[in-house]
Amino acid sequence: MKSIDACRLYTFVDTAYLHGRTPADVARALCDGGSDIVQLRAKGAAIQDIRRIAEAILPVTRAAKVPLVINDFPELAAELRAEMVHLGQEDFFDAGFTHRSQLAALHSHLGLSSHAPEQAQRAITAGADYIAIGPVFATGTKPGRAAVTLDYVRWAAANVMIPWFAIGGIALNNLDEVLAAGARRICVVSAILNAPDIARACHDFKQRLSSAPL
Numbered sequence: 001m002k003s004i005d006a007c008r009l010y011t012f013v014d015t016a017y018l019h020g021r022t023p024a025d026v027a028r029a030l031c032d033g034g035s036d037i038v039q040l041r042a043k044g045a046a047i048q049d050i051r052r053i054a055e056a057i058l059p060v061t062r063a064a065k066v067p068l069v070i071n072d073f074p075e076l077a078a079e080l081r082a083e084m085v086h087l088g089q090e091d092f093f094d095a096g097f098t099h100r101s102q103l104a105a106l107h108s109h110l111g112l113s114s115h116a117p118e119q120a121q122r123a124i125t126a127g128a129d130y131i132a133i134g135p136v137f138a139t140g141t142k143p144g145r146a147a148v149t150l151d152y153v154r155w156a157a158a159n160v161m162i163p164w165f166a167i168g169g170i171a172l173n174n175l176d177e178v179l180a181a182g183a184r185r186i187c188v189v190s191a192i193l194n195a196p197d198i199a200r201a202c203h204d205f206k207q208r209l210s211s212a213p214l
Contacts, residue, residue: 001067001083004109004130004163007036008209010069010187011202013057015042017193026198027057031064033192033202039069039086041189047073054080069111077108084129086111089119092126100127115148117155124162131160132187135168136178139190150181157182172204179212 011030013023023040030038038061042050054070058080061068067083070076077085085108092112097103100110112123113132123131133156138147147168156164166178167187178186188205195201 001065002036004037006214007163008185008214009035009202009206010037010039010165010167010185011035011192012039012041012187012189013053014189014193015045015053017190019193022056023053024056024060026193027060028064029198030192030202031061031066033199034206035066035202037067037069037084039071039084039187041071043072047076051076051080054082058082067109070108074103074106074108074110078104078106082108084109084111086113086132088113089115093122098126115145116152117159120156120160120164124160128162130163130165132167133160133164133183134166134187136166137169137174139169150177153178153181153183172208175205175208179209184209184212184214 013026018026027038040054040057042053050073058068069084069086070082071086072091074085100106109129111130111132112126112128114120114123120131133152135145135147136150136153153166163185165185165187166183170178170186170188171191192198192201
């Protein structure tokens, strides 16, 4: 598995964007296209359904040596020995946690979302292995969440020393702006999952990212 430091393109098997494809087929296309990290995101699904999907995806990601992130459920990540788990501010701090050591049996790398500098600093203090910075632009995957704009990306580039990923509304037609603001790692959901060829879309993002070395 790559270290998080070396990862550039963070993608998703999001059950809201399967478009009739199986989760395993989507995961395979993401890996074939050069995705460095794949997150399973299944908002509103029962944990037993998320477990079933994760069990179908894990053989694909492990064969490709791509870490799988379980969203929202650290206990499931621990049970499946998934490489990573990601939590939102509300799932971590609002649930009463202040440090990763308080999550029982967490053997995975921990990612935390952040929407403002103080949240990023709190996530770093809590022991996050990486943080998400966003949503940079308004996005349908986070309805009602105000965009943090490129100003937050610039702040992160100047102040965050652990790996961080810009997320939210990032597409090929605005990627250059995000890179110019200082991002070197990105998360992409709909711009890849809505593409007719997922692997090709991943490849195109990865190629553009290579123009801005770490």
